[in-house]
Amino acid sequence: MDFKSSDTITGPRTEDRLSQSVESAVKIVIVGGFGVGKTTMVGSVSEIRPLTTEETMTQAGIGVDDNYGSESKTATTVAMDFGRISITDQLVLYLFGTPGQERFWFLWNGLFEGALGAVVLIDTRRLEVSFDVIGRLEECGVPFVIAVNSFPDAPRYPVEDLRAALDLAPEIPIVECDARRRASSRDTLMTLMRFLHSLEMAKAKTSV
Numbered sequence: 631m632d633f634k635s636s637d638t639i640t641g642p643r644t645e646d647r648l649s650q651s652v653e654s655a656v657k658i659v660i661v662g663g664f665g666v667g668k669t670t671m672v673g674s675v676s677e678i679r680p681l682t683t684e685e686t687m688t689q690a691g692i693g694v695d696d697n698y699g700s701e702s703k704t705a706t707t708v709a710m711d712f713g714r715i716s717i718t719d720q721l722v723l724y725l726f727g728t729p730g731q732e733r734f735w736f737l738w739n740g741l742f743e744g745a746l747g748a749v750v751l752i753d754t755r756r757l758e759v760s761f762d763v764i765g766r767l768e769e770c771g772v773p774f775v776i777a778v779n780s781f782p783d784a785p786r787y788p789v790e791d792l793r794a795a796l797d798l799a800p801e802i803p804i805v806e807c808d809a810r811r812r813a814s815s816r817d818t819l820m821t822l823m824r825f826l827h828s829l830e831m832a833k834a835k836t837s838v
Contacts, residue, residue, distance in 0.1 A: 653720040657744050658822065660711070660727040661767065662751035663759030667779045667809035668727040669711050671751065675815035676713025676725065710741060715819065723819060739770070747826045748774040749818055751809065754784045757795055764796060775825055777807040777818045801828075 660668045673680045711727030726741050742748075748767055752760045767774050776796065787795075789804050798804070805821050808814040 651719040652716070652722050655722050655724055656746045658723050658725050658819065659741055659745045659748045659772070660725060660751065661748050661763050661774075662728075663753070663756060663763060666751040666753045666756075666759075668751055671749070671779075671807075671809035671815045671818075672711040672713040672725050672727045674810055674812045675715050675819065677716060678714050681710075681712040715816065717820070717823065723823075725819075742767070742770045742772055745772050747822050748772050749822055750774050750776050751779050751807070752776060752792075752796075753779055753781060754787060754792075755781065757792075760796060764798075773826060773829055775803040775805065775818070775822045777805055777809075780806060780808045 660671055662668055669682060673682070710729065711725075713725040713727075714722055715725065716722045726745070728741050750760060750763055750767070764774070776792070776798065778792070792798075792804055793800070793802075803821050803825050805818055807818045
């Protein structure tokens with residue numbers, strides 16, 4: 631393809647450019663079933679304009695996709711969501727939101743590759759959709775925390791009841807989260823980072 635002299639190639643927006651002070655970047659995945667708020671979380675917390683791959687839901691999905699509890703949802707992620715957040719001047723997190731519909735789960739292995747950790751978003755109205763999600767993370771060896779997204783009509787359960795229902799180890803953090811709010815989403819990511827740090831410290835102690 632030949633470019634004319636009048637053609638202009640533009641780079642990233644000024645506000646999207648990565649600071650020169652950044653020394654480390656970490657890949658984090660945001661996972662969960664269909665309609666639990668993954669795209670919302672990435673969009674609310676990302677400091678850059680998030681990349682989304684949402685497509686309009688059509689009649690072809692009827693009988694194939696389970697949208698219970700998300701009947702008003704009109705679009706769905708078909709590949710991934712992508713965002714970025716700076717934790718410190720030296721550390722940034724690259725956020726990858728996975729598609730929630732089961733027919734797109736074949737993409738998950740590629741998204742999990744190289745991930746340091748994960749946030750599992752859950753909807754207490756549909757806990758059962760989280761079982762396979764958690765199982766896939768455990769199979770891939772990706773550490774994770776559980777974030778209970780605050781839907782207005784969702785029932786609230788004691789943390790230990792949720793831990794038992796999801797068959798989680800005692801050390802895995804469970805936090806409440808409002809994926810629409812940047813501060814809440816950022817707090818959830820910080821919980822994950824603290825958990826990953828604790829795992830590294832425990833590993834260092836056992837190796838001495």
